[in-house]
Amino acid sequence: MDKLIIKGGNRLNGNIRISGAKNSALKLMAAALLTDEPVELRNMPNLADSRFMARLLSTLGVELYWPQNDSVCRLNAVDITSTIAPYDQVRKMRATFNVLGPLLARVGHATVSLPGGCAIGARPVNFHLDAFQAMGADIVIEQGYVKAAALRGLKGAVIDLPFPSVGATEHTMMAATLAKGTTHINNAAQEPEIVDIANMLKGMGAKIEGAGTSSIIIEGVEKLNGISYSVMPDRIEAGTYAMAVAATGGDVLLEGAPANEMTSLIDHLNRAGVSVTVEDEGVRIQRNGARLKPVDVDVQPHPGFATDLQAQFMALMTIADGTSTITENIFENRYLHAPELNRFGADIRVQGKVATVHGVDHLVGAPVMATDLRASVSLVIAGLVADGETEVRRIYHLDRGFENLEQKLNACGAQIQRTAEVSA
Numbered sequence: 077m078d079k080l081i082i083k084g085g086n087r088l089n090g091n092i093r094i095s096g097a098k099n100s101a102l103k104l105m106a107a108a109l110l111t112d113e114p115v116e117l118r119n120m121p122n123l124a125d126s127r128f129m130a131r132l133l134s135t136l137g138v139e140l141y142w143p144q145n146d147s148v149c150r151l152n153a154v155d156i157t158s159t160i161a162p163y164d165q166v167r168k169m170r171a172t173f174n175v176l177g178p179l180l181a182r183v184g185h186a187t188v189s190l191p192g193g194c195a196i197g198a199r200p201v202n203f204h205l206d207a208f209q210a211m212g213a214d215i216v217i218e219q220g221y222v223k224a225a226a227l228r229g230l231k232g233a234v235i236d237l238p239f240p241s242v243g244a245t246e247h248t249m250m251a252a253t254l255a256k257g258t259t260h261i262n263n264a265a266q267e268p269e270i271v272d273i274a275n276m277l278k279g280m281g282a283k284i285e286g287a288g289t290s291s292i293i294i295e296g297v298e299k300l301n302g303i304s305y306s307v308m309p310d311r312i313e314a315g316t317y318a319m320a321v322a323a324t325g326g327d328v329l330l331e332g333a334p335a336n337e338m339t340s341l342i343d344h345l346n347r348a349g350v351s352v353t354v355e356d357e358g359v360r361i362q363r364n365g366a367r368l369k370p371v372d373v374d375v376q377p378h379p380g381f382a383t384d385l386q387a388q389f390m391a392l393m394t395i396a397d398g399t400s401t402i403t404e405n406i407f408e409n410r411y412l413h414a415p416e417l418n419r420f421g422a423d424i425r426v427q428g429k430v431a432t433v434h435g436v437d438h439l440v441g442a443p444v445m446a447t448d449l450r451a452s453v454s455l456v457i458a459g460l461v462a463d464g465e466t467e468v469r470r471i472y473h474l475d476r477g478f479e480n481l482e483q484k485l486n487a488c489g490a491q492i493q494r495t496a497e498v499s500a
């Protein structure tokens with residue numbers, strides 16, 4: 077297992093190229109199951125999670141051509157040879173659960189392991205299953221597996237989501253493209269990744285209206301065709317590096333960062349005293365001199381402040397000149413990074429869904445443990461500003477979602493080294 081050693085205190089200056097969006101890419105890969113024609117995905121992020129999804133798709137019979145470190149992934153689901161997604165391939169990464177809907181829509185049945193909880197919360201899938209049931213699928217849960225069948229095909233239905241769930245919106249939208257009749261998703265999630273998936277599906281011949289609003293209408297079609305499609309840039313990766321620069325100070329151009337999808341974060345950064353400029357090539361982040369101002373954050377579904385940026389913003393607020401509060405409204409247990417940040421000398425107190433962050437003058441490097449994907453990168457941000465040396469352990473979490481993190485940051489002046497973690 078690897079760990080990162082960070083020598084803190086350097087400002088960041090230069091350019092960082094933003095990769096394709098993980099949260100979108102994984103679902104676009106699953107969408108390849110909806111057609112028997114070739115699908116080419118460009119701007120694919122090379123991540124542990126995307127490689128993991130590729131392995132599951134291979135298990136299902138999808139032909140895949142994706143050389144290591146290549147940003148083009150070719151998939152061909154001409155023959156689906158298995159409709160079983162086994163426990164070991166679903167428990168490690170929740171997005172793999174999203175093969176259920178495409179399999180059900182294309183083949184009429186699927187057996188997919190329940191994903192189980194994860195460090196940040198229970199993360200149930202009842203909205204997904206209720207939607208497929210409303211579309212005519214028979215669903216039983218047996219021995220930890222969802223067994224779903226719609227042998228005469230899925231039917232269009234009206235789906236009223238109890239909460240604008242990103243996963244359930246994407247999953248239902250994908251399955252509805254091949255259903256008979258029209259599906260309405262009400263109270264749909266409005267995240268940019270949903271628009272990205274809808275754009276790819278529309279390019280494949282699907283009829284979808286309203287993606288990006290709270291009401292999506294999908295008219296089912298007989299068949300979808302192949303496509304060559306470029307994955308949208310990763311607004312979470314861009315936001316993470318924006319906060320790294322805001323924390324250390326410096327001047328970095330985030331090349332290809334999708335400014336329009338980052339408005340809530342940009343607003344919060346401006347209020348903290350960080351200069352954010354939208355340029356033709358991307359988004360420039362600058363901070364020189366003055367201390368950060370404290371800013372409160374209320375985490376909400378898009379277009380509100382993203383839960384995937386909450387941990388990084390908390391790291392930033394640890395060195396602000398005053399007290400800020402963070403309210404996490406999406407997941408019940410997404411503050412595992414708070415005690416780790418306190419190991420750097422931060423002063424964070426968590427009570428229920430509210431974290432109060434009392435800014436301190438400076439952080440001091442410490443050995444810390446990554447607990448989940450976004451939490452782990454908040455520890456990297458703290459390590460970059462802290463005096464002295466920081467050791468971040470369990471960085472497999474980081475490798476799930478950040479492509480070439482050390483290379484990108486080191487090119488801007490950071491000092492991060494990856495070494496093997498030797499257990500005692």
Ligand code: UD1
Pocket residue numbers: 099197198199200201202203204205239240241242243244265267376377378382383384406407408
């Ligand atoms: C969520 C985030 C998404 C983020 C991802 C990974 C939101 C709205 N969603 O997406 O931005 O990229 O985590 O960190 O910010 N729920 C149920 N039953 C279900 C589905 C969801 O009760 O069937 C609940 C969840 O427990 C959670 C909320 O609804 O409290 C939102 O979940 P959802 O958006 O589905 O989660 P993800 O798709 O994982």
